Amino acid sequence: MVCDDVRRVVYFFLDDQLGERKLEDLRGHLKDCRNCDDRVAVHKRLRDFIRRRLHPLSAPGPLRSRIHEALRRSPA
Amino acid sequence: MKSAEAYEHEQGWDFEKAAMPYVDSLYNTAYRMTRNSEDAEDLVQETYLKAYKYYDKFEEGTNFKAWLFKIMKNTFINNYRKKKLTPHKIDFSEIEESYERVIQKNAPDLIRDPETEIFQDMMDEDVKRALDTLPHDYKMVVLLADIEGFSYKEIAEILDCPVGTVMSRLYRGRKMLERTLLEYARKYGYIRGGEPAKMRSRKDEGKSGAKKKGGADVEAEEAPAGDEEDDLNLLASDTEEFEFELDDSSEEEEEFELE
Numbered sequence: 001m002v003c004d005d006v007r008r009v010v011y012f013f014l015d016d017q018l019g020e021r022k023l024e025d026l027r028g029h030l031k032d033c034r035n036c037d038d039r040v041a042v043h044k045r046l047r048d049f050i051r052r053r054l055h056p057l058s059a060p061g062p063l064r065s066r067i068h069e070a071l072r073r074s075p076a
Numbered sequence: 077m078k079s080a081e082a083y084e085h086e087q088g089w090d091f092e093k094a095a096m097p098y099v100d101s102l103y104n105t106a107y108r109m110t111r112n113s114e115d116a117e118d119l120v121q122e123t124y125l126k127a128y129k130y131y132d133k134f135e136e137g138t139n140f141k142a143w144l145f146k147i148m149k150n151t152f153i154n155n156y157r158k159k160k161l162t163p164h165k166i167d168f169s170e171i172e173e174s175y176e177r178v179i180q181k182n183a184p185d186l187i188r189d190p191e192t193e194i195f196q197d198m199m200d201e202d203v204k205r206a207l208d209t210l211p212h213d214y215k216m217v218v219l220l221a222d223i224e225g226f227s228y229k230e231i232a233e234i235l236d237c238p239v240g241t242v243m244s245r246l247y248r249g250r251k252m253l254e255r256t257l258l259e260y261a262r263k264y265g266y267i268r269g270g271e272p273a274k275m276r277s278r279k280d281e282g283k284s285g286a287k288k289k290g291g292a293d294v295e296a297e298e299a300p301a302g303d304e305e306d307d308l309n310l311l312a313s314d315t316e317e318f319e320f321e322l323d324d325s326s327e328e329e330e331e332f333e334l335e
Contacts (some may be wrong), residue, residue, distance in 0.1 A: 010335050011250055012243070015221070017228065019335035029082055041187045042179060046254045047193045047222065052193070053203040054223055059103035063117050064096065067124045071088055 001025040006036045010043050091131050095124060098141055102148055106221050109152055119156065123148040139164050142230045143266065146330070149234055166211065168248055175255040181269040182258075206256040214249030221246055244330050 001022075006029060010013055012018055030037045102123060104288055127134075127147050169268040178188075186194060207215060220226045220234060228246075232239045261267045 008247075008330075008332060011247055015228075022334055035183075036138075038183045038187055039179065043184055045187065045190070047250075048255065049194045050203065050253065050257070051222055053198075053200050054207065054219075055195055056100055056104040056124050056223065057107055057213075059099045059120065060113065060117065063103065063120065064099060064126060065150075066095070066117070067099065068092065069093060069155065070121055070125055071128055074128060 001029040003029075003033065003036055006030075006039065010040055012048060014044060041057070048065075082316055088128070091128050095127060095144065095249065098144055099124075101141070101224055102144060102193070105145070105224060106148060106152075106311050108204075108219055108223075109212075109216070110156055111208065115326060119148065119152060122151050122155070126151060127228050137321060139230055139233070146234045146236070164250075166248075168252075171248075171255055172254055175251055175258065178255070178258045178262065178267070187269055197266065198257070198260065198264070203257065204268075206253055206260065206315070209256055210249055210252055214245050214252060217242055217245040218249040218253060221301070222250070240331065243332050247330065247332065257282060 006026065009018060009022065009026065012024070016024065030040060099120065102120050103116055106123075107113060108121040110116045110119060127144055130147075134140065197303065207218070210218065216235065217231055220231045221228075226234065227244045228239050231242045235242070258267070
């Protein structure tokens with residue numbers, strides 16, 4: 001695997017979607033390539049950051065009861 | 077033999093029991109899609125009513141959450157996308173390049189202090205704003221994957237498109253989002269990067285500033301379409317939000333081999 005490949009698969013690697021072979025290739029490359037190893041670390045940190053900051057909002061309280069009422073009133 | 081009323085009541089209760097746990101997730105995604113809480117609430121309510129109406133069509137044992145999201149996505153398209161969005165060609169190669177530039181320059185800084193959050197001083201609002209600069213189709217996949225935790229297959233089901241498309245959009249959507257965040261970070265001084273992209277003069281940019289068409293480099297003299305370049309720079313006035321619609325011709329699907 002070359003550095004360009006790493007860039008293309010890094011998201012899928014972080015998603016645990018790489019097959020065994022590709023995974024091995026990637027891990028081998030990361031062991032030897034400091035640049036790419038850093039890259040993967042950056043992506044991971046950015047992802048964690050994004051997930052935390054776009055944390056799910058809770059539905060407003062009244063919404064649940066509105067839905068409940070609407071469901072009760074509607075024909076099945 | 078149950079009366080029709082009693083049956084309805086029971087089915088209603090079954091449905092609520094199964095469906096209400098997802099109200100927060102649905103609301104969150106609805107809010108990111110509509111960008112205001114009133115529309116989000118309406119969208120979620122409508123989704124529940126539709127789902128209840130078609131509950132008997134739901135195949136037991138299949139993914140209920142994905143089914144609900146699919147209904148919501150279709151409801152959104154039918155009711156809330158009436159506004160004509162600006163078709164916009166995304167020059168993704170430009171995005172990749174500028175992303176690479178910033179990463180190369182800043183990788184050591186970006187991974188220093190793994191204990192502290194990256195860009196910890198950046199406000200939630202900025203992250204949301206960054207998300208909103210994504211074309212709708214990219215925004216959806218990023219939301220479904222990174223906030224709701226759906227698999228590629230589930231996302232493909234929800235959006236009614238091939239898994240390859242999901243992967244391609246995820247790749248681009250995430251990269252665009254990260255790139256925007258890096259631009260904000262640069263603007264606010266969290267990371268180094270020299271002049272913000274939009275302040276580079278076109279003359280200085282030379283080749284790297286010119287739009288690539290069909291993979292071939294264009295002459296430096298050819299000025300990139302002004303509006304598009306500014307849009308992509310995303311350091312524009314803080315109150316403006318761009319709603320991008322993917323121009324179909326711009327989406328050359330990339331293939332990702334994961335095996």
